[in-house]
Amino acid sequence: MNAVAAPHPDGDGRRSVSLAELIALRARVGRVRIASMPSRATRSGQQSSRLYGRGMDYAESRVYQAGDDVRRLDWRLTARSGKLHTKLFQEDREGCLMILLDTHASMRFGTRRRFKSVQAARLAACAAWYAARAGERVGVMAFGQTDALLRPRPGARGALAVCGALADWDAQAERQPARAESLSDALVRAGRLLHGANRVLLISDGFSCDADARARWLSLRQHVGTGVLVVADALEQSLPPPGHYPLEHAGERYEVVLQGERQRRDFQQALGAGSARLGQLARSTGTRWQAVDTQTDPLVAVSAVLGAAKGTR
Template structure:
């Protein structure tokens, strides 16, 4: 997980022209910010929209509110821990790939100067922090969450509800999810989460789910052994409805709601992460 730092990429560097830098230079400031700092007496030229009316009424003198400049943007990782993720047929489990993708996202955020935080349904959020300390906190949580299915998983819906209470305008949001779990989330929730934010949904998929063989295939379900005749058309149709159907349900409407949707196979590399951007700000091509 720590070694994946080399696969991360931060914000693009300013472009160079013939005579040096040109265009807007990157800044650590991200606007006025929403953190209240203090109030002081109003002076001519202050924005009347920031008047502290309560203090004005108590003191009899006009006061205005001051806000702490927001120097670091927040990147929030939401980790789905649905039981279906703890499965894999090639290279690694989908849960392990989710942890790897989350690690690259965390390192990318730190390299871009963001604070990084993470949460899952069932426990309090990992608080935001910047630098290596913030990344290591998130990595530790990802290892814990994705090594084994958490016994107290409250579901992706609960995790997204918790995330909505923490998010502010300008936040980067990365959701790591099982397609079937994500397809159960109402469109209204997806729309609200993406409003005024940079939102990416990473859907984890196993190669077997995408391309099952055309033959009889045996599965262990608990202590039972189940065989599926995947060479039969009706069985393959049900298979496709179970695995490809949720992907279609998400990939078609969510971009119109402000989301970037990426499908990440469990055997694909996570170089730069599926949320990476090229130099022109356009989404990078899908990897694997």
């Protein structure tokens, strides 16, 4: 469902993603102090990850999981506990951020400044520049209307590639057939496509958040650091004032008339159901998260979730 607005050319930064705007965010990120990442950092641009291998420092043992190298079984702990355990070893390596971007049709909606899809792209671009400046590789996986993957790349080259992919995917979205993907299915797919990532940032309006998503998210959190940015329009966050609201969906224009308080509250709760579900998922799993409207400076939210700021909101 799209808010009605005067037509604009592609890449206007309101209804469609502007590649120039995404690239320009690099300068803004370059002026802020990059906080230390919430990880076991050992030196500039390096983070610790748990890997198997000889000649590395032992980190810990955990219950055996399908796919673990049987040569790394911890036989002493297995004998004591009666359950198979695997040894984990610690090796310093370059950090890697994977961005999970929601591209469902519900993201192409907005009543203030820009569509949620455009704000989501701005958030993803800021995160890419932020990670690049911190010395991390960065990649992005789209789910929903677009099913695509950009494998992680290092430095400014990686961030530029992310910006290009975001603009391309946005331009293609309206020409693609309708497609939906539950968040739980997207998380399963992401788990197979992390390509060495040690952090995952989910950007979504939450409408794809289903009953199985919480378990999938908790499973993902066992292996990587996580953060969530919940994108919401003003009408999804607060009670709309009485009035007539012109809307557009699938090329058809409608007018919603909202007068009574109950009617307006029901409308707001229906629109805000997705962001409420995703916010609850983040809170219940102890995930760092921010709710972001379509007018907010994306860098503020990205810094709060990816940096070292305390708190979850």
